[in-house]
Amino acid sequence: MPPEATRLPSNRELAExxxxxxxxxxxxxxxxxxxxxxxxxxxxxxxxPVSVAEMAxxxxxxxxxxxxxxxxxxxxxxxxxxxxxxxxxxxERYPEGLLTVMHLPGMGPKKTRLVWEAAGIGDIRxxxxxxxxxxIRHIPGxxxxxxxxxxxxxxxxxxxxxxxxxxxxxxxxxxxxAARLVAALRTVPGVFAADYAGSLRRLRATVRDIDLVVxxxxxxxxxxxxxxxxxxxxxxxxxxxxxxxxxxxxxxVDLRIVRPESYGNLLQHFTGSAxxxxxxxxxxxxxxxxxxxxxxxxxATGRLVTCATEAEAYETVGLRYIPPxxxxxxxEIEAAEAGTLPDxxxxxxxxxxxxxxxxxxxxRATLEQMALGARARGLDYLCFADHSQSLAMTGGLNxxxxxxxxxxxxxxxxxxxxxxxxxxxxVDILSDGRLDLPDEALAGLDFVTASIHSGFxxxxxxxxxxxxxxxxxxxxxxxxxxxxxxxxxxxxxxxDLDELTRVAVETGTYLEINGSPDRLDLTAQAARHAAAAGxxxxxxxxx
Ligand SMILES: [Zn+2]
Numbered sequence: 262m263p264p265e266a267t268r269l270p271s272n273r274e275l276a277e278x279x280x281x282x283x284x285x286x287x288x289x290x291x292x293x294x295x296x297x298x299x300x301x302x303x304x305x306x307x308x309x310p311v312s313v314a315e316m317a318x319x320x321x322x323x324x325x326x327x328x329x330x331x332x333x334x335x336x337x338x339x340x341x342x343x344x345x346x347x348x349x350x351x352x353e354r355y356p357e358g359l360l361t362v363m364h365l366p367g368m369g370p371k372k373t374r375l376v377w378e379a380a381g382i383g384d385i386r387x388x389x390x391x392x393x394x395x396x397i398r399h400i401p402g403x404x405x406x407x408x409x410x411x412x413x414x415x416x417x418x419x420x421x422x423x424x425x426x427x428x429x430x431x432x433x434x435x436x437x438x439a440a441r442l443v444a445a446l447r448t449v450p451g452v453f454a455a456d457y458a459g460s461l462r463r464l465r466a467t468v469r470d471i472d473l474v475v476x477x478x479x480x481x482x483x484x485x486x487x488x489x490x491x492x493x494x495x496x497x498x499x500x501x502x503x504x505x506x507x508x509x510x511x512x513x514v515d516l517r518i519v520r521p522e523s524y525g526n527l528l529q530h531f532t533g534s535a536x537x538x539x540x541x542x543x544x545x546x547x548x549x550x551x552x553x554x555x556x557x558x559x560x561a562t563g564r565l566v567t568c569a570t571e572a573e574a575y576e577t578v579g580l581r582y583i584p585p586x587x588x589x590x591x592x593e594i595e596a597a598e599a600g601t602l603p604d605x606x607x608x609x610x611x612x613x614x615x616x617x618x619x620x621x622x623x624x625r626a627t628l629e630q631m632a633l634g635a636r637a638r639g640l641d642y643l644c645f646a647d648h649s650q651s652l653a654m655t656g657g658l659n660x661x662x663x664x665x666x667x668x669x670x671x672x673x674x675x676x677x678x679x680x681x682x683x684x685x686x687x688v689d690i691l692s693d694g695r696l697d698l699p700d701e702a703l704a705g706l707d708f709v710t711a712s713i714h715s716g717f718x719x720x721x722x723x724x725x726x727x728x729x730x731x732x733x734x735x736x737x738x739x740x741x742x743x744x745x746x747x748x749x750x751x752x753x754x755x756x757d758l759d760e761l762t763r764v765a766v767e768t769g770t771y772l773e774i775n776g777s778p779d780r781l782d783l784t785a786q787a788a789r790h791a792a793a794a795g796x797x798x799x800x801x802x803x804x
Contacts, residue, residue, distance in 0.1 A: 311491035631645070
């Protein structure tokens with residue numbers, strides 16, 4: 262039988278099928294409980310590191326949380342027939358392009374059905390035409406503003422798609438998968454060292470694929486072992502010392518293997534960034550060296566220096582070891598030469614957390630669970646910062662509930678040893694610049710973070726008016742996630758970083774580095790800029 266016929270569907274494929282079922286069902290007005298079951302299955306399959314189809318064939322699928330008989334049956338049906346009857350019947354009812362329309366910001370299932378039924382719009386280009394021709398404004402509940410917003414959303418969608426479909430994923434989604442692959446490679450006989458490289462190793466906020474580098478004498482044996490790993494869906498290309506593959510989650514993996522004595526050169530080269538490597542080559546050249554992924558060459562003599570570690574590679578060209586996080590051509594080479602590289606903050610340096618949410622609003626854990634969790638992680642203090650009242654969907658706190666919460670926190674602080682618990686809030690900065698709670702309510706708190714959660718599209722002057730008004734409030738100590746970006750989902754609002762920093766310094770307001778994986782806000786560059794200008798930064802989890 263040809264390999265295609267026996268190939269099991271990848272996790273990605275299964276996730277897409279189940280997500281489509283969920284999407285069509287929501288178009289269909291199906292109950293949210295059923296939709297959720299398919300959505301959960303799609304998330305679960307899409308993020309599962311080993312083959313879901315193989316698990317299903319072995320009868321192990323229902324060991325996964327939330328997978329019941331109905332989901333299992335559909336996976337088996339897909340494996341056996343290449344389709345799912347339920348999905349096919351849903352597909353017959355709606356044009357496929359409607360799903361893209363439904364996912365546009367501001368659309369959703371109800372409006373999508375409405376434009377389809379009222380105006381016969383079945384795909385994104387149809388919607389675009391209708392907006393331009395002013396036909397959407399006649400549909401009940403929509404207006405000229407809707408048309409303008411939709412056109413913007415369609416433009417953004419078009420630009421994203423023109424990006425070649427290169428999906429960048431959150432670092433936090435990719436790192437565990439890469440770590441599994443590295444751990445597996447390190448157990449392969451004959452492997453001296455294995456690491457992931459690239460933007461993942463440089464701790465960039467988002468990454469596109471996984472670069473793996475391995476030190477071994479016999480590349481073929483390493484590649485043979487790699488091909489059999491449970492995480493690997495398929496191998497696209499294989500050469501003598503490199504291989505390209507895809508994981509079950511649809512991530513591209515490039516594996517490169519080098520002899521142990523050159524491992525430092527290879528790891529350095531494939532960790533990048535490209536800009537760092539260009540600057541490094543320039544630096545090396547000025548000293549009479551040429552640096553590459555194989556070795557460092559002394560140009561005058563032709564002598565080749567191979568480096569087993571990265572530190573040796575940097576040392577050969579007169580530099581201290583530069584941590585991967587700093588390799589972005591932001592002055593790190595000059596600093597390494599002068600011996601003025603900064604000490605990086607690591608987890609052990611964090612003494613407390615000033616921004617966490619509990620189940621009093623949109624958090625999942627109780628105050629006590631959060632407190633014990635923080636203590637177990639070695640923090641000295643923890644400040645609760647639940648949402649304020651205007652964020653109604655999170656159950657935001659009004660002054661009365663805030664008083665209750667303060668009491669609960671004081672009480673807990675008396676009972677729990679080994680960590681100091683503080684009462685705070687993440688008070689919303691309203692669209693006119695006022696705060697969502699009166700000063701009297703804020704006065705009783707230990708620490709107040711103020712954040713923007715609405716009106717992201719306002720012009721710069723308005724945004725800055727809101728931020729600076731908040732910073733001038735005597736009770737506000739910190740600005741939460743100062744740019745408002747959500748990686749892959751929302752651009753930052755129009756903030757003037759210079760002014761933000763200036764007023765922060767003037768008022769003594771801290772600026773937050775929000776550690777939520779989809780925020781990472783301030784960005785590294787903005788944080789550096791703010792710190793250089795004299796602002797104090799707080800590192801928070803927003804957990
Ligand atoms: Zn927030």
